[in-house]
Amino acid sequence: MANRRTLALDAMGGDFGPDVIVAGAALSLERHPELEFLLFGDEARITAALTDHQALAARAKIVHTDTIVEMTAKPSQALRRGKGTSMWMALDAVKQGQAGAAISAGNTGALMAMAKFIFRPMAGVERPAIAALWPTINAECIVLDVGANIGANARQLADFALLGAAMGRALFHIEKPTVGLLNVGVEEIKGDGVVKEAHALLKGSDLPLTYNGFVEGHQIGQGVVDVVVVEGFAGNIALKTAEGTARQIGKYLKDAMRRSLASKIGAFLAQGGFKVLKAKMDPRRVNGGTFLGLNGIAVKSHGGSDALGFASAVDLGYEMSQSGLLKRLAHDLDEFHQNLTDTGARTSG
Numbered sequence: 001m002a003n004r005r006t007l008a009l010d011a012m013g014g015d016f017g018p019d020v021i022v023a024g025a026a027l028s029l030e031r032h033p034e035l036e037f038l039l040f041g042d043e044a045r046i047t048a049a050l051t052d053h054q055a056l057a058a059r060a061k062i063v064h065t066d067t068i069v070e071m072t073a074k075p076s077q078a079l080r081r082g083k084g085t086s087m088w089m090a091l092d093a094v095k096q097g098q099a100g101a102a103i104s105a106g107n108t109g110a111l112m113a114m115a116k117f118i119f120r121p122m123a124g125v126e127r128p129a130i131a132a133l134w135p136t137i138n139a140e141c142i143v144l145d146v147g148a149n150i151g152a153n154a155r156q157l158a159d160f161a162l163l164g165a166a167m168g169r170a171l172f173h174i175e176k177p178t179v180g181l182l183n184v185g186v187e188e189i190k191g192d193g194v195v196k197e198a199h200a201l202l203k204g205s206d207l208p209l210t211y212n213g214f215v216e217g218h219q220i221g222q223g224v225v226d227v228v229v230v231e232g233f234a235g236n237i238a239l240k241t242a243e244g245t246a247r248q249i250g251k252y253l254k255d256a257m258r259r260s261l262a263s264k265i266g267a268f269l270a271q272g273g274f275k276v277l278k279a280k281m282d283p284r285r286v287n288g289g290t291f292l293g294l295n296g297i298a299v300k301s302h303g304g305s306d307a308l309g310f311a312s313a314v315d316l317g318y319e320m321s322q323s324g325l326l327k328r329l330a331h332d333l334d335e336f337h338q339n340l341t342d343t344g345a346r347t348s349g
Contacts, residue, residue, distance in 0.1 A: 005034055007101055007317050008093035011041035012068040012086040014105025014303045014310075018042070021105065022049035024301075024310025026056040031311075032318055035059065038093050040086040042066055065089060069110045071303060078110030079117060087111060091118045094296045100321025101297035103288075103313050111300055112148055112291060119296035122330055124337040127152065128293035129160050129232070130300065131167055132239055133286035133316070136223030140286060142167050142177075143220065143228045147236035148291070154197035155340070157181065157229055161202055162332050163292035164227035165209035170323030171316075176208060177226035180215035182234065190214070198229075205339060208332050288313030290320060297321055 011021045018041060029035050036059045039046050043064040050057040067085045069078050082088045087110065090102040095118050104111050112128070121128055131144035142164045145152070152160070161179045168177030181199055183191040188199070191214065202211045212225050217238060220228050230238065257263050287309035291298045297320050301313035 006036045006038060006099045007103060007314060007321070008038045008040065008090040008099035009314070010087045010090040010102070010104035010106055011039045011046050012106070014301065014305065015071075016306075018045045018049040020305070020307050020310055022046065022053055022056065023307035024305075025060070025314055026053040027307060027311035028314035028318065029056050029059060031315060035318060037061070038063055038090070038099055040065060040089040040093075041068070063089060063093075069107050071107050073107055073110055075107075075109035075113035078107060079113045082110065082114050088114055088118070091115055091296070091298060094298070095119060101299060101317035103299045103301060103310075103317045105301040105303050105305060105310060105313070107303075108147070108300055111298065115291050115294055115296065115298045119294040119298070122293055122295055122326075122333055124333050125159055125163075125293040127156050127159075128291055129163055130289045131164055131292050132289045133171075134220055134228070134239075134242070135286055136221050138223035139172075141220065141223055141226055141228060142171075143230065143235060143239065144292065145230065145232035145235050146239045146289060147232050149232040151233060152194070152231035154194050154201055157194070157198035157231065158201045158205070158336070159293065159333065160229045161209060161211070161227065162207065162336060163329065164229060165207070166325050166329040166332065167290060167292060167320070168209075168226045169328070170320055170325045172226060174226060176210045178210045178212050178224075179227040179229060180212045180219070180225035182220075182228050182230035182238075183214040183216065186214045186216060188214070194231075201340075205336065207336060285312060288316040290316065295326065297326070 009021055009025060011018045025037055039060050040063045043062050046062050065084060065086050069085050069087045087104050087106050091114055093099045094102045127149045129145035130148040131142050132146045133140045134143045144160050144164050165177045165179055168174055183195050215224055215228060287302055287305050289300045299313050299317040301310050
């Protein structure tokens with residue numbers, strides 16, 4: 001059984017390596033004092049980074065390797081040459097039961113390829129997905145897939161709904177999270193054949209979730225559902241568009257507040273409100289994409305994230321590892337796939 005208090009970190013992943021990884025882990029340790037860490041990477045560099053974080057140094061074990069996965073490596077190349085890298089070793093620690101989750105800011109494609117090879121997909125799952133937390137007016141929602149797959153069939157979209165609902169139970173502590181299928185309109189006549197077929201599957205099945213039907217893009221941020229399901233191409237575009245829009249609005253506000261003396265005075269008087277807005281829109285607060293549908297938990301942090309952002313990814317890995325998600329999800333998937341098989345047999349008979 002995995003040690004759920006221990007997290008395995010790819011200390012060499014991302015744009016900044018151990019400096020950010022160690023600082024982020026230290027922040028997460030402050031929030032979760034029970035945590036312990038396995039840090040995989042260059043021992044000399046990790047030790048140097050730990051100098052300013054003695055509390056973390058006392059709760060961390062360094063496992064040395066001088067081999068890393070380059071950010072430019074193709075997934076197939078990384079998989080062939082990956083054994084012994086800091087990324088591979090972090091994932092393998094979860095596989096061997098030494099840690100509850102692996103967190104990396106490294107090459108996304110390589111991480112997915114290695115995680116699929118080491119953990120293996122859960123029974124019946126054709127395509128694992130990447131799920132991201134998305135800020136909403138109310139709190140957060142979960143959106144998947146945001147880039148693991150290009151395209152998906154109806155059954156895969158239905159699987160994504162189960163995966164997202166399981167994550168929703170783990171993070172939001174809701175027994176039956178609400179789920180919506182992203183579409184070009186909320187009317188049942190809209191959408192292509194795959195989306196309509198997935199809608200029929202979700203609408204007609206007894207699933208451990210509350211299916212709310214179609215949702216449109218502008219409703220994601222409104223928080224109308226806990227989980228939004230979409231195939232990976234559109235999901236990745238939506239995610240990056242939202243991130244870019246948040247930065248654009250921030251730039252507009254900053255420029256507007258500097259335009260005149262009156263606006264500068266107004267900005268000074270409203271600085272408390274602006275701080276709240278900045279914190280709400282800060283993408284670092286919801287940093288971390290979770291790979292769902294595998295027999296192990298892996299979290300991908302943005303490669304360019306700072307310590308605060310990486311700490312959010314560590315927090316996410318910890319919460320997921322504590323939730324008992326995998327066991328419950330395996331049961332839900334098995335039951336759903338069995339019902340599909342039984343329904344198909346009755347229809348063909």
